[in-house]
Amino acid sequence: MNLVSKNETVVLLHGLWLPAYCLWPLARRLECRGFAVHRYAYASVRVDLTTNAARLARFLSEIDADCVHLVGHSLGGVLIRALFHDHPDQKPGRIVTLGTPHGGSRVARHLSRHVLWRRALGRGVAQLLSGDVHDWALPAREIGVISGTHSFGMGRFLYPGLPRPNDGLLAGEECALPGARDSLALPVSHTGMLFSRRVAIQLGHFLQHGMFER
Template sequence: MAVTKPQAVVLVHGLWFSGYILFVLARRLRRQGFIVHTFSYASVRADLHANAARLAHFLEALDADTVHLVGHSLGGILIRALFHDHPQQKPGRIVTLGTPHGGSRVAQHLSRFSFWRTVMGKSVAQLLAGEPQHWTVPPREIGAICGTRSVGLGRLLYRGLPRPNDGLLTVKESALAAACEHLALPVSHTGMMFSRTVANQIGHFLVSGKFLVV
């Protein structure tokens, strides 16, 4: 009888952060029985393709037959870049948290200013240019979590952000048409990384391919 290797979960952070920002989420998923890893990347200095290559190398080194991927914000776009550039990945499910699948009005507004273009970096520039719209959606079960608590820096920098939004992205921007499950929760863009409810929903989806009924 073959012995199967344990399933792994890899958490991918968003713009301006590192994997450390996901320590609460990682701890909660470990308590649910998952073996959790966090991946850090240069969200400003490197572009999506360079970071996708680094993520592919990171995943190759994991001793697991199944690898689930969870991406917050820009991290969800990086997961899509991974499958575009390196499609031969181990089986597993994907959850995106407040990911700008449909672009970002706030980032588009800020990109008019040279300071913000520099601060947001190469990966966001590719997002705003629409590059991810031409990628095939990863052939995986994908769940997209969107926030509806309108609190965050985006509201201060762009006051015309339509509701419902998570303080940075509208629900429409963070939805993915090809996802098999969508879930809107009363959390903010940053707050969803620290939410117990979000962690429980992620765990349920990774096991079953469905979110819990709210």
């Protein structure tokens, strides 16, 4: 049964280096639950969070819906926070972050010591590592946080001391967001969570009810 209002829309934001089409499996599963879904693409490397937040705000202002939920994977979740820091006057809606480094990233900090990696990580990650994000107020929204516990990915090889549990790139503690409405750890990897049916189910449940299903 479709329990989603026709006036509700979900906007999905990808993470670092990923194209928007990687969000297709997640978008498709949400559409099957009755949501209208937009996949938003942004320049995750060459543009900083402040500029990307302004562009995202313009995109959201053109969506014809009363309620706009925001879902960000990895750096996309940080971009959502940048949006509300610089442009807090947004339409009602809930927020879910998937594997987002709210507390920073040991792997990114380690790699950024090398100039080539620093350039590859880009301006958004540089802004995250500067510590500015930690001073941003929490968006006045119901926020759900999903982290992964399947340690599979290049991060654990690039930074062997990554604490467990981790998703292969981020430790669970790095994904934590004090003040979030609900949080959930699932046995998925950092990229694998985009293709997980279980993640999609929990995501849809939070967007509809403001909490994850236990």
